[in-house]
Amino acid sequence: MKLACVIHRYGPDIAGGSEAHCRQLAERLAARHDVTVLTTRARDYVTWANAYPEGRSRVNGVDIIRFPVRRQRRLKAFADLSDEVFETRSSPERQEAWFRENGPDVPLLLEHLRAHGDDYDLVLFWSYRYYTSYFGLPLVADRAVLLPTAEEDPAIGLDVLEPYFGKPAGYLFLTPEEGELVSRRAGRRLEPAAVIGAGLDPAPPRPDRSAVDALGIAQPFLLYVGRIDRNKGCHTLFEYFLEHLDEGGIDTTLVLAGPAKIPVPAHPRIRALGFVDDAVRDALLAHARALVVPSPYESLSIALLEGWNHAVPALVNGDCRVLEGQVQRANGGLYYRSAKEFSEALTWLLSHEPQARTLGLQGLAYVEREYRWEVVMDRVERLLAEVRTRRS
């Protein structure tokens, strides 16, 4: 098949979740299909400033066409419009304006879909919230497959999404919860659809403790991996963790591996390592007592899957349905909805080592069952074939 993948940013140096998902899938699809990625020149997800050269290139068997971003994101206008459309009963016009302000504003990409959309058998769109998907998908709806990467954040409540979610010819969801959320917003069961998640290779052999010891990290420790950001729930994690210690909870260290976008409290039991290389990251994952995922909004947590890939039990924010659902399906960890539940669950993981280890192994078994690449690609191929058959 001739496939197009539409994504707001694309490149091996881009760390975003949906962007990495798109690249990994596009490169694997390229083994069997003719794959073209339609994307922008942007590298920065805040401003969308043009950075990559315009035009055609080919990387890892995938053809890439980059279109210029017409104007950078106007942050103040976008923030104000977000307040307006999320907190009031705004008109469809104002909601559409929100998608325009969110960007990246790439009219030439839309032109390409208008002029050449029929050249592709199927067009896959990542992330409904961006201009590229919101305005691009309706232009090729009869052959469009949407990967919404939807989370239970304010944007999902916009009224204009009800008709939008009904338009694609097929759907690929990351979790069953995401599928239910998008179906609920569309007001009907969406078909054909498949829950694919994301693929993972088996973890490397368990490294010894030397990399962890070199950092002076005492056992047992609780690990957070990823950007240290308010949107990821890190401020609440700090509050709950410090409350746990203040109230005499079992002593442990919170280790943070990732760039900090918010201040990290100065406390002897909180260690912020900043960006770490793969070897240190693997050692941390292999020796953590538990991996904490505090994010309130997730369509799929790759960090959670990586933790289970290393047989580490998880401690996740139960207010995020996706995380709670993943943990329940995997039997791979515990969840919390308050500071007290956080402390109780952390205490259990620290004081029940054999059972905690079993939770981690159950998580690994879940990854083996659901998230190895051959399983994921089989689901993707079957869905794409079904959409194509229905079209013809």
Add this chain to the structure above:
Amino acid sequence: MPQSQPPVVPVDTVMAELQDRVRNRLRAELLQHGASRALEDPEVFAEVERVLREAASRTSVRALLLPEFLGDPAGWRLEPALTYPSHRGAMAATMIRGVKQRLLMPALRWLFEYSHDNFVRQQRVNHALFACVQELAIQNAELRRELGRRADR
């Protein structure tokens, strides 16, 4: 996504035990600080917790009825976004708006961001309270309907 074999450590069982412990601890703390004696009954407490938790999870303004009856939104709604209105003519308004945006705003940004965060939090609490009132009104309506049915029998 079916489970291939029963788990050795079932998450639901562990979570039920943990949540029960937390609930009992919380109930004891509330009672110790003078909460209603009705909460001494663990079943009542669990039901109250369920109602409030459910309400707190449905705070999207599009899912709330009460705002429809509060009249003109300008009279009650918090406006976290900062606007630069002016009653002057177009030329003067543009100049004054420019001064506000380019000179005053950068100097006062810290104050604006502090206020903005607090407005957003207050808005969240307002919506949670709206949702609680809505949930209680629904339950009240359902109970009235049930009482009516029983009276008709």
